[in-house]
Amino acid sequence: MSTAVQRIYFVGIGGIGMSGLARYYRRQGAVVGGYDRTPSPLTDSLAAEGMAIHFDEDPASIPVALRERPAEVLVVRTPAVPATSPLLAWWASAGARILKRSELLGMITRDRRTYAVAGTHGKTTVSTMLAHLLHSGGVPVNAFLGGISANYGTNVLLDDGALANVVEADEFDRSFLQLRPADAIITAADPDHLDIYGTQEAMFEAYRAFAALCSGGLLVHERVKAVLPGLNATTYAIDGNGVPRAERVEVRDGAYHFDLVAEGVTLRGLRLGMPGRHNVENATAAAAMALRAGVPAGSLRDGLASFQGVERRFQTIVQGPRTVFIDDYAHHPAELDAAIRSARELHPDRHLTVVFQPHLFTRTRDLADGFARSLALADTLFLLDIYPAREEPIAGISSAWLLERVPLTDKHLVGREVLVERLAADPPELLLTLGAGDIDRLVPRIATALRKTATA
Secondary structure (H helix, E strand, O other): OHHHOOEEEEEOOOOHHHHHHHHHHHHOOOEEEEEOOOOOHHHHHHHHOOOEEEOOOOHHHOOHHHHOOHHHOEEEEOOOOOOOOHHHHHHHHOOOEEEEHHHHHHHHHOOOEEEEEEOOOOHHHHHHHHHHHHHHOOOOEEEEEEEEEOOOOEEEEOOOOOOEEEEEEOOHHHHHHHOOOOEEEEOOOOOOOHHHHOOHHHHHHHHHHHHHHOOOOEEEEHHHHHHOOOOOOEEEEEOOOOOOEEEEEEEEOOEEEEEEEEOOEEEEEEEEOOOOHHHHHHHHHHHHHHHHOOOOHHHHHHHHHHOOOEOOOOEEEEEOOOOEEEEEOOOOHHHHHHHHHHHHHHOOOOOEEEEEEOEOHHHHHHOHHHHHHHHOOOOEEEEOOOEOOOOOOOOOOOHHHHHHHOOOOOEEEOOHHHHHHHHHHOOOOEEEEEEOOOHHHHHHHHHHHHHHHHOO
C-alpha cells in the first residue's frame, strides 16, 4: 500500500519523523509537499530536494499540484498540529484520506522485515547505531530515525535494494502500536508521558502490547524485564548475567573500550566511536541485533569504531584544555542521570556546570523528584524556563518551583540571554547542556563564546 502513493501532503513536515517519511516518498517519485510553522534547516533541505513547503495555515498556500484532485491526495498529520488546523479542515472537506504519522510508518513496516527500537530513552541512538551497523556491514536498509546521524548528515537512510527497515518506535500517543516489527529492542520503560497514559501501569501495558506485536526476536534491557515481568525476551546490560552483555568497560584516550559477549561469539577490545557509558549499553543492544541480522563480526568491530553518534546525543561541541562543552537531548531524569555521570567519568577532574531546560509542564510536575535528584549531581546548575511544546501552563509548576527542590547550593534560574552572557564571562571547565525544547538554538552561540577561551 505504501508504495502506491503518488501525491502526499504533510501537516508538520519539518518534524524529525515527518521529514524522514517525506524523503522516503519523494525518493519513490511521489509529489510531496507540506506545511510547517517556521522554516528550519530541515525544511530548507526538503525544499532543496524538490518538496513544496509553506509556512502559513491558509489552504490557498497548498501547492497547486496537490490542490488538484484533492481527494486523491494522502494527507499525513502529526500530533503537534492541533485537530482544529484550517489545513486539516480543508483536506477533510475535500475528501482526502488523512492518517497519523504513526499509521503511515506502520504501513511501511509491512513492506519488508522491520527492526524496531522502543524505549523512553536511548531509542534514537540505538536505532541510528543499528542502521549504521547494518549499512556498513553489507545489509541494505531503509532507516527512519528520530535524530540526525552524524555519519550521514540525515535522519533517514534510503536504499533502493533495501532488505529491511530500521524504525524508531515512539511510545508517545501509543504510536508504536501501529508498527509490525519482526524484531524489536526495548531500551527502557521508565514512567513518562503520563499526560497521555494517566498511570504508570497503563504505560507498561502499552509496552506489553508492543512486545506482543513482535513476530521475531525481542531484546530488552535488564531493567525493562524487571518492570515488565513475563516478557518472552532476551536481556542485555553492562556486566549483566545474560547474553548479550558488555564486559571490561573502560575509558582509554577519551573513548570507551569493552568486550561484547553475544550469542555464539565474544568480541574483545571493541572501541566505541561515540562517548558515554550509557552508550556502551546502547551499543550492546545494537550490535547483538546486527549480528542476528547477518553482519559479520569483523564488520561489526569496524562499524562500532566508525559510529560518530547522533546530533544532540552526548555530542561534544567544544573540546580544549580549558573548556569542554557537551550537548545532549536528555529530558527525562534517567537520561539526565546517565549524561551527567558519563560526563564526569570522561572528565573526572573538571568542575561540572549543567544547563537544563525542562520540557513540558506535565513531565516537570510528574517527575519532579527524579529531576531534583539528577540535577543535584552537578557542581553548578543553571535552570531555564520550562519549554511548553504542546501544553498550556499549569498553576504552580515552574522552573523556580523545580529549582527549590534541587538539593544543590550553587544553583541559578536564568533567562536565555543572561545564560550566554554568564557562560562567556566565566567559561566553565566542563559544560553540559540538556533538554528537548529549543535549547539547541543556543548551542551555536554558546559554542562561539566558549571557543574563544577553550584553547587559550
